[in-house]
Amino acid sequence: xxxxxxxxxxxxxxxxxxxxxxxxxxxxxxxxxxxxxxxxxxxxxxxxxxxxxxxxxxxxxxxxxxxxxxxxxxxxxxxxxxxxxxxxxxxxxxxxxxxxxxxxxxx
Amino acid sequence: xxxxxxxxxxxxxxxxxxxxxxxxxxxxxxxxxxxxxxxxxxxxxxxxxxxxxxxxxxxxxxxxxxxxxxxxxxxxxxxxxxxxxxxxxxxxxxxxxxxxxxxxxxxxxxxxxxxxxx
Numbered sequence: 001x002x003x004x005x006x007x008x009x010x011x012x013x014x015x016x017x018x019x020x021x022x023x024x025x026x027x028x029x030x031x032x033x034x035x036x037x038x039x040x041x042x043x044x045x046x047x048x049x050x051x052x053x054x055x056x057x058x059x060x061x062x063x064x065x066x067x068x069x070x071x072x073x074x075x076x077x078x079x080x081x082x083x084x085x086x087x088x089x090x091x092x093x094x095x096x097x098x099x100x101x102x103x104x105x106x107x
Numbered sequence: 108x109x110x111x112x113x114x115x116x117x118x119x120x121x122x123x124x125x126x127x128x129x130x131x132x133x134x135x136x137x138x139x140x141x142x143x144x145x146x147x148x149x150x151x152x153x154x155x156x157x158x159x160x161x162x163x164x165x166x167x168x169x170x171x172x173x174x175x176x177x178x179x180x181x182x183x184x185x186x187x188x189x190x191x192x193x194x195x196x197x198x199x200x201x202x203x204x205x206x207x208x209x210x211x212x213x214x215x216x217x218x219x220x221x222x223x224x225x
Binding site: 034042089096099 | 142151152154208210
């Protein structure tokens with residue numbers, strides 16, 4: 001199975017900060033990555049797919065990039081409502097797999 | 108309203124079966140592949156199973172293969188997960204999710220908690 005390694009596992013940042021979450025695949029997965037945000041007690045919410053295509057309604061401060069093994073989710077200016085855990089997911093090959101998550105806290 | 112609503116969660120003894128359901132509404136259920144994803148308490152997300160839009164093709168995670176069965180009933184817009192021979196490590200919140208374009212899960216249910224315990 002394709003392994004996805006996210007870094008960091010957690011971070012704490014201030015409102016207005018630029019936040020970067022990384023996701024590295026164990027093999028080339030082209031651009032077949034989606035990103036999700038999950039808040040405690042709620043299901044995940046789709047943010048990005050095909051590595052860099054934002055889902056409808058996602059604020060423009062969220063962006064995605066990367067291909068092959070390395071991917072990045074960027075929050076350009078962190079807002080209070082952006083707390084939660086962020087997961088990458090690969091769709092290149094079954095079994096579908098998720099990264100371990102990056103928890104984002106607001107200072 | 109476009110939504111997925113799971114039901115059927117609860118406490119089950121090890122080795123006993125349990126069946127989860129997911130009611131879809133607000134969209135053409137037969138147009139989309141559907142998935143189950145689970146999340147153990149305090150842990151990350153784990154993909155469990157896929158069923159194609161026409162119900163003919165099914166795939167499973169190795170951790171549940173041979174024990175879980177995914178199915179769908181187009182006539183009543185329902186997705187199901189039959190879980191047999193349950194183990195304690197099957198304890199998790201189970202989400203149904205809509206697949207889209209082979210590239211994302213764009214709609215999720217609220218989740219159903221399954222606790223495997225004696």
